[in-house]
Every structure is written in C-alpha cells, then in structure tokens.
Amino acid sequence: xxxxxxxxxxxxxxxxxxxxxxxxxxxxxxxxxxxxxxxxxxxxxxxxxxxxxxxxxxxxxxxxxxxxxxxxxxxxxxxxxxxxxxxxxxxxxxxxxxxxxxxxxxxxxxxxxxxxxxxxxxxxxxxxxxxxxxxxxxxxxxxxxxxxxxxxxxxxxxxxxxxxxxxxxxxxxxxxxxxxxxxxxxxxxxxxxxxxxxxxxxxxxxxxxxxxxxxxxxxxxxxxxxxxxxxxxxxxxxxxxxxxxxxxxxxxxxxxxxxxxxxxxxxxxxxxxxxxxxxxxxxxxxxxxxxxxxxxxxxxxxxxxxxxxxxxxxxxxxxxxxxxxxxxxxxxxxxxxxxxxxxxxxxxxxxxxxxxxxxxxxxxxxxxxxxxxxxxxxxxxxxxxxxxxxxxxxxxxxxxxxxxxxxxxxxxxxxxxxxxxxxxxxxxxxxxxxxxxxxxxxxxxxxxxxxxxxxxxxxxxxxxxxxxxxxxxxxxxxxxxxxxxxxxxxxxxxxxxxxxxxxxxxxxxxxxxxxxxxxxxxxxxxxxxxxxxxxxxxxxxxxxxxxxxxxxxxxxxxxxxxxxxxxxxxxxxxxxxxxxxxx
RNA sequence: GCACCCGUAGCUCAGCUGGAUAGAGCGUCGCCCUCCGGAGGCGAAGGUCACAGGUUCGACUCCUGUCGGGUGCGCCA
Numbered sequence: 121x122x123x124x125x126x127x128x129x130x131x132x133x134x135x136x137x138x139x140x141x142x143x144x145x146x147x148x149x150x151x152x153x154x155x156x157x158x159x160x161x162x163x164x165x166x167x168x169x170x171x172x173x174x175x176x177x178x179x180x181x182x183x184x185x186x187x188x189x190x191x192x193x194x195x196x197x198x199x200x201x202x203x204x205x206x207x208x209x210x211x212x213x214x215x216x217x218x219x220x221x222x223x224x225x226x227x228x229x230x231x232x233x234x235x236x237x238x239x240x241x242x243x244x245x246x247x248x249x250x251x252x253x254x255x256x257x258x259x260x261x262x263x264x265x266x267x268x269x270x271x272x273x274x275x276x277x278x279x280x281x282x283x284x285x286x287x288x289x290x291x292x293x294x295x296x297x298x299x300x301x302x303x304x305x306x307x308x309x310x311x312x313x314x315x316x317x318x319x320x321x322x323x324x325x326x327x328x329x330x331x332x333x334x335x336x337x338x339x340x341x342x343x344x345x346x347x348x349x350x351x352x353x354x355x356x357x358x359x360x361x362x363x364x365x366x367x368x369x370x371x372x373x374x375x376x377x378x379x380x381x382x383x384x385x386x387x388x389x390x391x392x393x394x395x396x397x398x399x400x401x402x403x404x405x406x407x408x409x410x411x412x413x414x415x416x417x418x419x420x421x422x423x424x425x426x427x428x429x430x431x432x433x434x435x436x437x438x439x440x441x442x443x444x445x446x447x448x449x450x451x452x453x454x455x456x457x458x459x460x461x462x463x464x465x466x467x468x469x470x471x472x473x474x475x476x477x478x479x480x481x482x483x484x485x486x487x488x489x490x491x492x493x494x495x496x497x498x499x500x501x502x503x504x505x506x507x508x509x510x511x512x513x514x515x516x517x518x519x520x521x522x523x524x525x526x527x528x529x530x531x532x533x534x535x536x537x538x539x540x541x542x543x544x545x546x547x548x549x550x551x552x553x554x555x556x557x558x559x560x561x562x563x564x565x566x567x568x569x570x571x572x573x574x575x576x577x578x579x580x581x582x583x584x585x586x587x588x589x590x591x592x593x594x595x596x597x598x599x600x601x602x603x604x605x606x607x608x609x610x611x612x613x614x615x616x617x618x619x620x621x622x623x624x625x626x627x628x629x630x631x632x633x634x635x636x637x638x639x640x641x642x643x644x645x646x647x648x649x650x651x652x653x654x655x656x657x658x659x660x661x662x663x664x665x666x667x668x669x670x671x672x673x674x675x676x677x678x679x680x681x682x683x684x685x686x687x688x689x690x691x692x693x694x695x696x697x698x699x700x701x702x703x
Numbered sequence: 704g705c706a707c708c709c710g711u712a713g714c715u716c717a718g719c720u721g722g723a724u725a726g727a728g729c730g731u732c733g734c735c736c737u738c739c740g741g742a743g744g745c746g747a748a749g750g751u752c753a754c755a756g757g758u759u760c761g762a763c764u765c766c767u768g769u770c771g772g773g774u775g776c777g778c779c780a
Contacts, residue, residue: 433778567709579742581728666739
C-alpha cells in the first residue's frame with residue numbers, strides 16, 4: 121500500500137524535475153507513513169518538507185506542485201496539504217474493497233512475495249550436548265523459528281542452523297564416563313537426557329576425584345580431536361541422545377527445527393588450521409606469547425592498546441572465536457548465504473563483532489552479505505531477579521512447559537465447561553504453548569526481560585490467548601451463519617467507520633510480514649495482530665453481522681469477519697502459534 | 704580502566720527511515736448485558752520520554768557529555 125503511493129510520488133518527482141522545479145540530481149528518499157490521527161487522512165508524506173530546501177521553494181507551495189503532478193490513481197480518493205507541508209492521502213473505499221476481495225481469495229492473503237528470493241541462514245536455538253535445554257534457550261529458539269517461518273513464507277530459501285555446543289574438553293570425561301556406564305551393562309541408547317544431566321555431574325565428580333579417570337579423560341580429548349574412531353563413536357552417541365531429547369521439546373513447542381538441522385561447532389573443526397594459517401599469511405594474525413593473535417584497532421584493552429583476539433592458543437588449541445570465523449565463512453562460501461541472522465543472547469555481542477570484524481578484514485564474507493546479531497537479554501522473574509527454581513537452580517524447559525500446561529488446564533477447566541475433556545486438553549496445550557511463545561515474541565527488548573505467568577496467560581492485552589479467543593469468536597459467528605463464506609460473491613461494502621478501519625488494518629498485513637522479514641523482529645507481527653483483533657472487536661460491537669443487518673450487509677460483514685480470521689490464523693502460524701475452532 | 708546494550712505512565716511493554724496532540728495492557732475509578740461468545744466493549748485519571756547541551760522547519764528517535772542499570776573484556780564456550 122505504501123509502495124503504491126511511493127510510486128505515484130516518484131512519478132510526480134520525475135515530472136517536476138523535467139519542469140526544472142526540482143533539481144535534476146535530487147534523489148529524495150520518499151517516505152510514506154500511516155497517520156496517527158484520522159484528521160490527517162490515511163497516509164502522509166513529508167516529501168515537500170524534505171525537498172523544499174534543495175528546491176528553494178516554500179514547502180506548502182511545493183506540496184501543491186507535487187499534488188498537481190500526481191498521476192491519476194484509483195486508490196487515492198483525495199489529497200490535502202496540511203501543517204508545514206505534509207501531503208495527506210485519503211484512500212478510496214472502492215479500491216480498498218477490491219484489495220480485501222483479492223486478499224480473501226488468495227492463499228497467502230495477497231502478501232507480496234520476495235521479488236528476489238535469497239538464501240538466508242538463520243542461526244538459532246543452539247543448546248549444548250549432554251545438557252537439558254533450559255529457559256535460556258527459549259528466546260533464541262522461538263524468535264528464530266518465527267523469523268524462519270516468515271522468510272520461507274515470502275519465498276526465501278532458509279537454512280536452519282542449529283549451532284549446538286557439541287565440542288570442547290568436557291567430552292573427554294563424558295566419553296570416559298560413558299565407558300564406565302557401558303561396562304556396567306547399560307546401553308547408551310537407553311539413557312534419557314534427564315539421566316544425562318546426572319551423568320554429566322557424575323563424570324565431573326569422577327574427573328575431580330579419580331586421578332586415573334582424569335588421565336584417561338584427558339587422553340580421550342586428544343584422541344577425539346585427532347579423529348580417533350572409537351572416541352568418535354562414543355561422542356556420536358552422546359550427541360544423538362541429546363538431539364533426540366531436544367527434538368521432543370521442539371515438537372512440543374511447535375518449533376520447526378529437525379534433527380538434520382543440527383550444525384554444531386564440531387563441523388568447523390577441519391577448517392580451523394587453514395583459517396589461522398590464512399590469517400597469518402594475510403598479516404592479520406601474529407604470534408604473541410606463543411599464541412596466534414589478531415589485533416583489532418577498533419577494540420582497546422585496558423592499557424588503551426589495540427585488543428588482541430586469540431585465534432589459536434599456545435598449546436595449539438582453538439577457541440570459539442576461530443570457530444565463529446570459520447562458521448561465517450562456511451555459511452557464505454559453502455551454503456551460499458545472501459544474509460545470515462544470529463539469534464544469540466546479548467552477552468555475546470562483543471565477541472561476535474570481533475569475530476566478524478576479522479571475517480570482513482580477511483575477505484571471507486563480502487560487506488554486501490549482512491551478518492546480523494539479533495540480541496536479547498536474560499530472563500528474569502516477576503521480582504526482577506534471574507528466573508530460577510526455588511532452590512536457585514536453572515529452570516529446565518520441560519518443567520517450564522509443564523507448568524504452562526498445568527496453569528492453562530486450570531483456566532480451561534474453569535472457563536471452557538462446554539468442551540469435552542479431550543477438547544479441553546487440546547485447548548490447554550495450544551493456549552499454554554501460545555502464551556509462552558507469544559510472551560517472548562511480543563517483546564523487542566535487547567535487555568533483560570520479565571517472565572510473568574499472569575501477564576502471558578491473560579485473556580486481555582497483547583497476549584496469545586486474547587488472539588486465539590478473537591479467532592474462535594469469529595469462527596463461532598461463521599458457524600452460526602451456516603453458509604460457505606468463500607462462495608459469497610457480494611462485494612465487501614465499507615460503510616461504517618469501524619468497517620473502514622478494519623479494512624485498512626487488514627491490508628497492512630503484507631507490509632507487516634515484510635517488516636518482520638527485513639528487521640528479523642516478530643514483535644511487529646504481534647503488535648499488528650493485536651491491533652487487528654482490536655479493530656475487529658470495535659467492528660463487532662458497532663456492526664451487527666447476523667442480526668439487524670440487510671442481506672447485503674450480512675454477506676459483506678461475514679466476508680470481512682472471515683478475512684479477519686484468515687489473517688489472524690495466518691499471522692499466528694508465522695509465529696508458530698496454533699489457533700482453535702473452539703475454546 | 705575500556706567497550707557494548709539499555710533508561711518511555713505505579714507495573715509490563717509499543718512507538719517504523721526524524722514528522723503533526725508519545726500509545727496499549729495490568730492496576731485504580733466510572734459506564735455498557737431484552738445484544739451474533741462479558742474470556743468482551745467504551746471512557747477517565749496517570750508522562751520533565753533519566754538529565755544537560757547540540758543538529759534540524761521538526762528529536763522519544765540522530766550527535767556530544769553526565770547520571771543510573773545490565774553485560775562483556777588474551778589462552779573456557
């Protein structure tokens with residue numbers, strides 16, 4: 121919608137240039153905004169204000185010239201010049217009605233697909249091997265998955281990259297301990313991940329107390345890194361146990377990651393020596409105290425000298441900076457990424473900036489391929505302190521999801537008495553997962569954020585249950601109408617203000633999907649859907665659909681209602697949230 | 704010490720590429736059920752956008768500084 125107005129304005133600019141009213145070399149960034157106040161029309165541009173100075177003209181006078189030179193268009197009802205020189209556009213209702221008609225007949229609600237589909241790598245979730253997923257993995261997993269769904273919807277090729285923590289010195293003791301367990305006759309495949317947590321502690325304890333065990337563990341680290349087949353097999357078992365457990369969590373959360381999307385740190389090991397050698401060859405890495413270090417002028421250490429980033433330890437080992445350099449290189453060169461998005465917590469920001477700074481200097485990824493860090497903070501409890509169990513431990517994701525379902529079940533049992541038990545279970549599950557996910561998705565803070573059960577499970581405000589409820593309410597009306605709305609040919613008539621407002625909100629869906637894709641920010645979709653639901657509720661109050669309405673009005677309003685439901689369910693599905701027919 | 708992120712209503716959060724009178728929900732107070740789902744709607748009160756300068760026709764938004772909070776800074780990941 122904005123684009124169409126922009127095109128009209130561009131043509132006007134071209135015309136004015138040819139008339140020497142605007143300088144030939146002027147290339148203004150044409151900005152079209154939705155107005156906050158209806159008195160200012162539906163859309164507005166500040167074009168005349170921006171170009172007044174270079175054109176040497178009074179802004180209002182210039183605005184008039186722009187309006188006079190706008191091409192004829194069916195979508196604009198009229199234009200007005202307001203304030204210091206804004207041009208306000210009033211949309212034509214017949215045009216709006218046609219747009220809504222087209223939306224309701226299109227499987228993707230007339231969302232404009234990407235003109236040039238890209239290959240986009242999205243790095244998200246990233247749990248660790250031999251550890252259960254905990255609340256710290258929630259945000260990355262959920263936000264990343266929503267962005268992935270949105271990008272795919274627009275036609276991009278998305279590579280889901282689950283950068284699991286599957287490498288490090290701790291694997292020596294884990295392998296040694298797995299050996300002990302297998303000696304006692306337990307098959308690795310039968311180990312549950314919850315046992316694996318205990319297993320991890322057991323390994324650590326043995327490592328600390330048993331010198332012979334520790335020696336063996338250290339030996340295994342060396343052998344594993346050297347590609348030893350036995351150690352590799354044992355390592356693989358640990359990875360597989362973890363992946364299959366995590367898969368259950370992803371499935372339950374309706375996260376689209378599969379086991380085959382795991383692209384762990386270990387995958388880049390083979391690249392590391394050549395990266396360091398190349399950095400040295402390029403003169404970027406130098407030896408310092410036995411280690412290989414890249415000095416970056418843009419980062420200073422405590423003495424004010426360029427900060428050194430170690431890419432290889434003096435014992436020959438590699439650190440995660442080198443892995444992240446290799447990883448970015450791989451994603452560009454091997455996966456053919458046009459864009460890479462990282463959903464990783466904000467504590468790693470500086471580290472990523474350093475790694476990418478080296479990546480750019482070494483020429484591994486060209487500047488035109490964006491590497492984007494989408495950061496977020498820690499999860500805090502309602503009291504503003506880190507979100508922990510009563511005993512102060514880390515909250516496991518499984519426990520969090522269980523609690524969400526328990527809470528949702530209580531609410532459903534109380535409020536959805538007309539559903540049978542199975543329907544109640546299903547509703548509770550959808551509400552619980554929706555609430556948890558939406559609570560994360562709807563926040564844009566890069567800083568710490570507050571996790572509050574009462575807020576997220578509320579049926580009012582910007583929450584998943586509110587949107588799910590709005591959807592079921594519409595479904596209820598459509599059921600009651602008892603006609604196939606998709607077969608209606610009645611045009612959508614926008615008479616009442618509330619109908620126009622709803623219609624205008626509906627056609628913003630396409631812009632919203634693109635906003636989420638371009639910025640990697642799903643909260644824009646949340647805000648939009650909340651506003652849409654609000655616009656529908658106002659319409660619903662003001663415009664009777666089934667009663668006190670003419671045949672024509674009834675059909676038109678049913679179509680509007682059905683389209684609203686279509687957009688809500690589609691929008692929520694892009695966020696990975698389910699809707700229900702009844703709740 | 705240096706760097707990064709943040710500071711918007713009592714609380715939780717929006718505020719797009721700088722645009723017109725800074726918006727929601729909760730909580731507080733009021734109104735609306737002979738009405739298609741009241742799990743709803745309408746309204747009121749509540750703001751020095753941390754503070755001070757600067758740029759601009761115009762700043763919550765950009766720049767500089769100060770204060771406050773969080774996080775990270777050479778051989779873990």
